[in-house]
Amino acid sequence: MIVHLIKRLRLTTLLLCLSSWTLHAEPQRLVSIDWSHTETLLGLGVTPVGATQKTAYNAWVKEPSIPNESVDIGLRTQPNLERLAELKPDHIFVSPAYQYHQARLEKIAPVTAISIYADGKANWQALQDFTNTMASAIGKEDAAQQLITRSENTLQQLKASLPAKPQADLLIIQFMDARHVRVFGQNSMFQIALNQLGIKNAWPGDTNAWGFALVGIDSLLEIKGQFVVVDPLPAGAKEHLEKDQLWQYLIKQSGHPVLRIEPVWSFGAIPSTVRFATLITQAMTEQEAN
Numbered sequence: 001m002i003v004h005l006i007k008r009l010r011l012t013t014l015l016l017c018l019s020s021w022t023l024h025a026e027p028q029r030l031v032s033i034d035w036s037h038t039e040t041l042l043g044l045g046v047t048p049v050g051a052t053q054k055t056a057y058n059a060w061v062k063e064p065s066i067p068n069e070s071v072d073i074g075l076r077t078q079p080n081l082e083r084l085a086e087l088k089p090d091h092i093f094v095s096p097a098y099q100y101h102q103a104r105l106e107k108i109a110p111v112t113a114i115s116i117y118a119d120g121k122a123n124w125q126a127l128q129d130f131t132n133t134m135a136s137a138i139g140k141e142d143a144a145q146q147l148i149t150r151s152e153n154t155l156q157q158l159k160a161s162l163p164a165k166p167q168a169d170l171l172i173i174q175f176m177d178a179r180h181v182r183v184f185g186q187n188s189m190f191q192i193a194l195n196q197l198g199i200k201n202a203w204p205g206d207t208n209a210w211g212f213a214l215v216g217i218d219s220l221l222e223i224k225g226q227f228v229v230v231d232p233l234p235a236g237a238k239e240h241l242e243k244d245q246l247w248q249y250l251i252k253q254s255g256h257p258v259l260r261i262e263p264v265w266s267f268g269a270i271p272s273t274v275r276f277a278t279l280i281t282q283a284m285t286e287q288e289a290n
Contacts, residue, residue: 028138029088031109033079034095035061036116039271040134041093042066044143050087052076059232061265063275084108091137112137117267120209122187124196127270151274155196158281162197163288168256169202170194170280171225174266175233178240180216182266187211189268193277202226210267217247226256228280231263259283 031050032038038051042064050073051057054066071087074080076095081104084092089109094102096115105111116122116130128148135144172190173181184190185203188211194201202225207213227250233241241247251258261279265272 028090030138031073031084031087031089031092033076033093033098033101033105034115035076035265036095036130036267036269036272037093037114037134038066039064039265040131040269043131043147043269043271044135044138044140046138046140046143049089050084052079060263061268061272062263064271081105081108093134093137116189116269117187117210120187122189122192122211124192127192127273131270147270151270154274155193155277158277159197161285162199162281163284165288167199167284168226168254169200169224170228170259171202171220171223171254172228172230173220174212174230175237175241176214177234178237178244180214181220182212182214183220184212184266189266189273190276193273193280196273197277197281199280212266217250220250221253224254226254227251227258228283229258229260230266231260257287259287 028046029049030041030046032041032048033052035052035057038048038057039061041048047067048070050071051066052073053076054070054072058065071083073084073087076098079101084105085108092105092109092111094105094111094113096113096118099113102111102113112134114130114133116126131144131147132141135141172184172188174184175181183203183205185201185205185207187207187209191201191211202223203213204223205213205215205219259280261276261283264276264279268275
């Protein structure tokens with residue numbers, strides 16, 4: 001009887017392991033609250049059943065775009081919990097910045113709270129760790145390695161395609177209004193991309209945990225570098241800046257034309273990093289050709 005019981009226990013254990021593996025291997029119903037999680041899931045080949053602010057995501061992050069079948073569950077800061085519960089997710093990804101929702105979210109599904117920038121140590125390795133952590137939670141380790149390898153190859157190709165002559169240091173800014181900008185430096189996604197491309201950042205000042213400083217444009221005086229303006233501009237800013245004497249002086253002082261690029265998510269993961277690297281390489285190559 002004891003032998004028979006042991007055999008039954010072994011069989012039960014085996015079945016439980018197989019069941020666990022099957023649940024882990026099958027497509028899961030995933031929800032992402034933060035856009036860096038959303039773009040990473042899409043980069044892993046996974047379409048979340050629910051995501052936040054789809055229209056805004058497709059305007060600011062742009063690539064990879066959220067497929068139509070993903071349900072919009074409301075704001076990142078205030079997701080619609082009723083709609084989320086109706087989706088019956090298996091797992092929810094959330095940024096620690098929105099962790100105050102975690103207790104309520106955990107009543108719906110298991111929650112993984114993970115960020116890239118919160119500890120002030122954002123670099124390429126941090127992006128890989130972020131990707132691998134998400135992938136491990138849903139059994140997509142192979143897809144993560146493929147995404148990382150593919151992205152590294154793309155970055156190497158972009159670096160090799162840059163104009164051969166010495167490049168100016170870049171001053172990457174995003175206008176909050178006509179007189180104030182976010183200027184990005186250490187610990188930013190933009191800095192990670194510049195490091196991979198071998199381009200220097202012109203901003204010498206401190207940055208916050210998200211990798212930017214909010215300053216008036218007068219703070220950009222005497223900084224040597226080429227301006228990179230990341231769209232979109234606030235309403236009315238374009239017309240104002242065309243007439244603003246200080247801004248026009250800053251451009252003249254820099255000795256370079258302004259490089260203006262399409263929107264890219266400033267606080268993104270690997271997909272946004274590769275997108276920015278692609279956009280800035282294209283802009284610099286086109287400038288060289290002209």
